[in-house]
Amino acid sequence: MNDVTAAAAAALPAYRPKLSFAWVGVVPFVAFAFLFLILPTLQIVTGAFRNPAGEFTLANVANLFQPSILSAYWISIRISVASAFLGCVVGFLLAWAIVLGGLPSWVRSPILTFSGVASNFAGVPLAFAFLSTFGRLGLVTLVLRDWFGINIYAYGFNILSFGGLTLTYLFFQIPLMVLIVTPALDGMRREWREAASILGASGFQYWRMVALPILWPTLLGTFALLFANAFGAVATAYALTGSSLSIVPILLFAQIRGDVLQDPHLGYALAFGMIVVTGIANFIYIWLRTRSERWIK
Amino acid sequence: MKQNRFWSWIFLAIGVLYFLLPLIGTFEFSLKMRRGVYSLDAYEAVIFDPRFQATFGYSVMMALATIVVGVLLVVPTAYWVRLRLPSWRPVLEFVTLLPLVIPPIVIVFGYIRLYNTSSWLPLTGTAMGTNILLMFGYVVLSLPYMYRAIDTGLRAIDVGTLTEAAQSLGAGWITIMWRVILPNVFVAVLSGAFLTFAIVIGEFVLAALLNRPAFGPYLQLIGANRAYEPAALAVIAFAITWGCMALIQVVSRFAPRPPAQPH
C-alpha cells in the first residue's frame, strides 16, 4: 500500500499554494522607513492623543475643530492647491519647451541644474529675495515706477497677500515640476507623434488623445507631491507674512517651538491633522490615477 | 516645428525672467554694503572665512553619501514594487510623502530619543555614528523627491518586459538592476540627485541639533542678525550649488546609458 501511494505521490506534483516571498524585496526600505521615519515621529501620533498628564484624550483632536484652526487648514489647502496647480502648468510648459520644444541642446542642462538649486531655495532667503524685488521698495517696483511710471502697488498688487505668497511659492514649485516631469517627457517616443500625424491628428489632437493620457498619472503624482510640498512649507511663509498669516505649519510652529508657553499636545494634534490631510490628498490622487491607468497598457 | 520653437522660446523667456528677477534683486541688495556705491564688501566678508570652506566641504560629502544611499534604497524598492507588489504602491507613496509634512525638528528630536548613548543603537556617541544618523535623516528628507523622480522614470520604461528579457538571457537580479534598469532611469536618478544635493546643502535643523559642522548652521550663524551678508551668502550658495550640480552632470556623462532618444 505504501509503495503504491508513494509512487502515486511521486508521479503527481505535490499541490501547495505557492508562498510568495516577494515582500522580502521591500524589507530594506520598510526597515529603514520604520527605524528612521515612523518610529521617531510616532511621538506625533501619541502626543496628539495625550494630555500633559500623560493620559489618553481626544480633547486635542477635538480642539482642531475650532473655527480659527479650521480656517487655517483651509487657507493652507488653498495655497497648496493654487501653487501646486500653477507650478504644474508652468513647470510642464517649461519642461516641454526644453525637452520637446526644439530648443538647442545646450539649453537643457543649465535649466535642469538651475531647477535643482531653485527647488530648495526657500525660507528666509527666498522671502527676502521677493521682498527686495517686488516689495514696496523692491528693485522691480522702483524700476517700474521711476522708469516706466507704472506704480504696481497703486493697482492693488501686494507681495504680502495670498497672491504674493503663491507667487513666491512658485519659485520652488516650478523647478520641482520641471525636474520630475523631464524624464517622463524624455520617454515620449517620436514614433508616437509620427504615427498620430500619419493618422491625421493635429498637434492639439495628439496632445489631447495620446500624450496627455499617457502623461496623466505622472502629472497627477507630481501634483500630489507639489501639494504636500507647499502644505508643509513654513519657513517662506513665516518670513514673508509671519505675523498675519494663519497657515497650519505656522500654528504648529507656535505651539511646539515658540518662545512662549503653549500647548505642545495641540501642536502634535495639528501635525497629526496635517498627516491626515496629506493621506486624503494621496488617496484622491491614487483613486484618480487608478481610473486613468485602466486605459493604459 | 517652427511654431513649436517660437512658443518654446517664449516659455523659456518667461521662465528665465521669473527666476532671474528675484536673484537679481538679492544680488543688487548685497552689493549695497558700502554706502552709496556698489561694492563687493559683503562678499569679501564671507568668502575668506575658513569655516565657509570647511562646512561647505562637509555638506558636499554628506550630500554625495546621501545620494548614493538614497539611490541604493529607492531604486530597487520602487522597481520591485512596480514589478511584483503593485498593491503596495499607495502605501509606499503615502510614506514617502510624510517627510514633507512632518517638521524636521520632530524627526531630529525623535532620533536623539531613540539613538542616544544609552539606547540599543548609540549612534550619537561618536562623530562617525552621528554622521551616519545625520545622513539617514537627510535620506528621509529627500525621500519624497527621490521616490517621485525614480517612479516617474520607471513608469516611462516597460519594466516587466525588460526584466523578462534580461532574465531569459540569464541575468541575475544584480545584473538586471545595474545594467538594465539603472541606465534606463538614469535621467530620473539625476533629477533626484539634484534635488537631494540642494536639500542637503541648505539643511539646517538636523545638523544644528545633532551638532555637526554643516553648511546650513554656518549660514545661520553668519547671517542671523545681519543685512547684507545673508544676501551675499544666498547668492554665493546658489552659485556654488549650481556649479556642483553642473559638475555632477558632467561626470554623469561617463555613466552607462542608453543612446539618447531623438524627439
Add this chain to the structure above:
Amino acid sequence: MMKRTGTALSMTAAFLMVSTAISSAQDLAALEAAAKAEGMLTTIALPHDWCGYGEVIAGFKAKYPEITVNELNPDAGSADELEAVRANKDNKGPQAPDVLDIGLAFGPQAQSEGLLMPYKVSTWDSIPDNVKDADGHWYGDYYGVLSFAVNTDIVKTLPTDWSDLLKPEYAASVALAGDPRASNQAIFGVHAAGLASGAAAGAAAGEAGLNFFAELNKAGNFVPTIGKSGTLAQGATPIVIWWDYNALSGRDALNGNPPVEVVVPASGVVAGVYVQAISAYAPHPNAAKLWMEYLYSDEGQLGWLKGYCHPIRFNDMVARGVVPQELLDALPPAAAYEKAVFPTLDEQNAAKGVITSKWDSVVGANVQ
C-alpha cells in the same frame, strides 16, 4: 570697651569675609579643575549678535582653553531648548545642552518638569529676588526694554511714542520682530502698546495692545512681515519693534548703511527678563557651573552690557562703580529705563493668553 568690641567685631567680620573669600576661591579652583577635566560645554540658542554672546563665549574660551564650547542651534526658541533637554535625557553625547537661556515664563515650567539642576552662583545675593527661584533652579540673567529701530534713510521724522506710530506718515512702515502668537518679543510688543494706552499690566494691557495693533493695521501702517536687520535695511520694514539690545547691535552691524536710530518710547516701556538654568541631565555639570560663575562675575556681566543688554546685577555694579563710563554712554538714556515696567509672571501669562488667542480675530489676518 565698646571700641574694643567694635574692633573685635569688625575684625571678626573681616576675617569671616576673607575666609569665605578664601573658601569660595578654593571652591572656584576646584570647580575649574573639575570643569577642565570634563573638557566640554554645550550651549544652545545663543546667537552671536544677541547680547554680545559672540564675545562672551570667546572670552570664556580664552579664559579656559581646555574647555571646548559646542554651540547648538543658535536659532532655537525657548520651547526648543526645553525640548532639547527632554529629548537628550539619556544622551551624554555633544547634542545634549548643558546650559539654557530661556524666557522668564519657562523657568517655573522647566522646574516643575524636573528639567533643571539647582545651583547658586557666588554672586547669588546681588541678583534681585523677584527674578530668581529661591532654590536656585533658574535665575535672571539680563533684561532690555522694547524700542523702535528706525531706518532714517526712509523715515524722516522719528516717532517718539506708541501713539506716533498711528500717524499717516508711517504708512506701511511698522513691523514686529516676531510672530505675536509665538514670539516672546512680539508679545511684549503688543503688551507694551497696551501699557502705553494706560491699561494695567496683564490681560487689560493685552486687550488694549491688540486694539492698538488693530488700529495700526486699519490705518495701513502695519506690515505683517517679520522685521529683521535685512528688511530694516532694505526698506520693507523701516520701523521695527525690537528689544533695545537687538536694535542697538543691529544698528552697529549696519554701520551707518543705512543710518538707524533707536528710540525708547516715552510711555509704555516694558522690560523683559531672560533666565539662565543648568540642565538636570547635563553631561558636563561642572563646566556648566563654571560657565554660570563666569556669566555672573563682573567680567561676564560687562560682556552682556557691551552687547547692550542690561545685566541683572546692573544696579549693584553701578553702585560699586565697576561699570566703565563709555559702556554707560553707549546705552540709551537712563531716564527711559526708570519708567520701565517689569511685568510679573502672572501678568505675563495673562497678557500672553489674551494676545496669542485673539491676535487673528482682533487685528485681522490681512493675508487672505
